[in-house]
Amino acid sequence: MPQGAEIRINALPDPELMGSGSIEVYERAGATTTYRLRYPVVVNDEGDLSMLADSRFDPGSEVSILVPVEDGNECLVKGPIHGHAMHLDHAAANSWVEIIGSDTSVAMNRESKVRVWADITDSDAISTVLSSYGYVPDVQSTAAGHAEDRHALVQRETDLEFIKRLARRNGYHFWVTCDSGGTETAHFRRSDLETEPAATFVINLEGSNIDALDLQWDVERPTSIESSDIDPMTGSDIDGATTSSGNRALGSVSLIEIAPDTRSTRLTAPVDDSGDLHARSSAVLGESEWFVQGTTNTTLARLGSLVRAHTVVTVSGAGTRHSGDYYVTGVRHVIDSSQHRMEVELSRNGWNT
Known part of the structure; x- marks a missing residue:
């Protein structure tokens, strides 16, 4: 059984599917969560490779992968199967098949749509789209409004592309x-950087739970935005210049304090008010602003969470400079026996500092 996974x-x-094989689930900020289930392929009594035509793995069959945690099971992913990858050896000695799928948001990417959203905020439009897919919405309000007699919000893409x-x-x-x-809950919101850390990675200290940590940083990126527009109704200026993302710095100093020289870019967009432009x-x-990138790996048993x-x-x-809080942008879960x-x-x- 792949390490207690259901x-x-x-x-x-x-x-039967929990008796052998391996599981991979890849969740990443800004991307659809994907999964791969790998199973051995054997020749059955009729001389066929029945696993390759197993109806459980047909297109559209919905897979859920859960793993045990302290207070029960936690779902890593739920969604339809949309592909297979396979390797066949003569006599099927080392043959295998991978069942490939994604979370259910993939269904939102199947049909391009043309729609004009007028007199509505971005968040209200998102809530309307999500309601048609049966999700529990977790939608953070947005400042931008789109008036019918000004700049209506136009959709010319799939619902998933529109939301992203x-x-x-x-x-x-x-x-x-x-x-x-x-x-299922569909989240549309800012990164929550105020939340309590979900885990602590320890290296070079007693009780270490990771063996290696790779980090790199690069400060050559914008730290200020120049942006302006003209109100189409009044002719007045709309100022959208800023030097702040509104996010908490995960350290004692932020990027603009570390690299104070001017690094600006200009944003041009048709808007109706300063709230939208800001x-x-x-x-x-x-x-x-995410100028530090890192990777590490550990196991559920070793980390404990x-x-x-x-x-x-x-x-x-990781030393004074690089110890502290980090945002998790991706996790690849690889589960076997x-x-x-x-x-x-x-x-x-x-x-x-």
């Missing part, structure tokens, strides 16, 4: 989570 097909546990475009415009992320009962300007900085994307973790033992390994991707928008 696999459900169309909401029903399937003990508005998320990037506002400095938000969009992702889908699922609880152990199968209820939100877009802050979003650009919110994307560029499950790490998820969109959370904050603490690094201890021996362990649940977590390959973690980290970002930081500051450091310590």
Whole structure:
């Protein structure tokens, strides 16, 4: 059994699928969560490779992958199967098949739509879209409004592309989570950098739970935005210049304090008010300010807690400058019969002095 993981097909546990094979789930900020289930392929009594045509793995079958945590099971991903990859050896000695799928947001990316959203905010438009897919909405309000007699909000893409475009415009992320009962929540919001750290990675100290930490930093990126527009109704100036993303610096000093020389870029966008333009300007900085990138890996048993994307973790033992809080931008869960390994991707928008 892949280290206590539970696999459900169309909401029903399937003990046979938990008996062998391996699991990979990759969750990443700004991307759809994907999964791969690998199983051996053997020749059955009729001389066929039945695993390759197993109806449980047909297109559209819904897979849920849950792992045990302290207070029950936590769902890593729930979503449809949309592909297979396979390797066949003569006589099937070392043959295998991978079942490939994504979370349910992939269904939002199947149909391009043309729609004009007028007299509405970005967040209200997102809530309307999400309601049609049956998600529990977790939508943070946005400042931008779109009047019919000014700049209406126009959609010329799939619902998923539309949501991701508005998320990037506002400095938000969009992702889908699922609880152990199968209820799905769609999140459209800023990174929560005020939350308590979900785990502590320890290196070079007693009680270490990681063996290596790779970090790199690069300060050559914008730290200020020049932006302006003209109100189409009054002719007055709209100022959207800013030097702040609105995010908490994960360190004692932020990027603009570390690299104070001018590093600016200009944002041009048709807007109706300063709230919209400021939100877009802050979003650009919110994307560029993550100048420290890192990777590490550990196991669920060694760390003692499950790490998820969109959370904050603490690094201890990396020296004064690089110890502290980091934002988790991605986790690749690799689960087999021996362990649940977590390959973690980290970002930081500051450091310590």
